[in-house]
Amino acid sequence: MRPVDFEYTSPTSIEEVVRSLADGGGEATIMGGGQSLMPVLRMRMADPDLLVDLRRVPELKQVREEGDHLVIGAMTTHHTVAHDPLVAAHAGVLGQAAASVGDPQIRYRGTIGGSLAHADPAGDIAPAVLALDGAIEISGPAGARTVPAAEFFHGPFTTALDEGEVVTAVRVPKHTGWGMHYEKFAQVAQSWCIVAVAAAVQVEDGAVARARLGMANMGQTPLRAEAAEAALRGAPLQQGALHDAAARAGEGTSPAVDAAGTAEYRRHLAGVLAGRAVTAAAGVGG
Template sequence: MRPVEFDYTAPTSVEDVLRALADSDDATIMGGGQSLMPVLRMRMADPGLLVDLRRVPELQQVREDGDHLVIGAMTTHHAVAHDALVAEHAGVLGQAAARVGDPQIRYRGTTGGALAHADPAGDIAPAVLALDGVIEVSGPTGARTVPAAEFFRGPFTTALDEGEVVTAIRLPKHTGWGMRYEKFSHVAQSWAIVAVAAAVRVEDGVIARVRLGMANMGQTPLRAEAAEAALTGASLEAQSLHEAAARAGEGTSPAVDPAGTAEYRRHLAGVLSGRAVTAAAGVGG
């Protein structure tokens, strides 16, 4: 099936993007197009105007800003997975980006597009949550920031208002932290049945700080707060870390579908959290 007819524009600045959105009553933004194009082909969306972000250079940068790392919304998954600054300061995001789909999708799909798409099973959001990231947004009333924990409102629903666009992801530098992304899926290219992103700070032989982001454990990406609380202050002993991490699924309401029951996903979240935390902390087993 072919998409319905629409107008097309490819602005070269964020200001021109916002102007195009403001001038149209029926505009749709395209990042890498990996989620949008199938929807257009199936005529599940029929925009009057398609606003392509691929020619906006300022949206494609990875840069340092003091104690933060700023990743432009149009930075591809491939670029994030291979960026030296990401590896040094936000390694779990690079690991997650390397697990998105297949190479073709990673070369075209974008970090900001994945967050704006807000699929609860997506790979990028759990890593951004684990890194305590903030989403930078521009719109008709100016620029604003939204903490990642508040950005996701439901399946494929975000805090973006009409006429707004994600411009960057701002992450506190986690230099020296241990990090690990664990994903379980039926085949390598598929969505996660469950995924866990771990960021761990070890001090004086114990887990001083830990954050765990999870995919496909509810209506939105989630933090594993019960496991985080149980792990904080824990000694670096594999069995005790696995026991504490097993609480990752507490308080969650994961989907029930052919891939697994809610009980199965909660168990799997605990197993993956244990693997992620022990690996991030440098503990064998």
């Protein structure tokens, strides 16, 4: 099936993007890498009057340091995030999550901002950003604003973006020296995860000082595993103790029930994956 007819524009600055969206009068659609949008257009599940292509906006493709934060432009591809040395040094779990997205073709074209704005509960990028206590930078008619990742996702494919707004960057605090790991379980390679867990762990004096766990496909939005995080604080660096604490990752969640598994199965799987992610991040072998 062919998409409906639409106008096309390719701005070269964020200001031009915002003006183009305003000109679209609520009937404009943003295109980043197009990996989620193009199938929707072909199936005529979206019929925009105007398509605003972000590929020619250079400031959306930068990975840079700003003090104790990394700022990653929304149009930075998964491939770039997966191989960027700043990400590897200060936010490694985000690079690992990006490296797990789809296949090489998708990683070369798909973008980190597009993944977050799409807000699929099974997406790989959001749990890593949550584990890093990140935030989403947004620009729109009222100016620029920053929304904590924990407040950005409102439901499946629904976010805090208002009409005429666009994601411009992801901002994450540097977690230099923290151990990190991403665990993902899927039915087949390159498919959406059944459950995924991103772990960031700070170790001090032979114990876990702080742990942050982001989860995918454990509810209507990406989630933090708060019960497991609390149980992990102060846990000794012993495999059994870490697995026992991480096993609480599914507590308080309401995952979907579908052909891939029941809610009980997903809660159990979240605990298993969290245990693997935490022990790997903490450097506990076995």
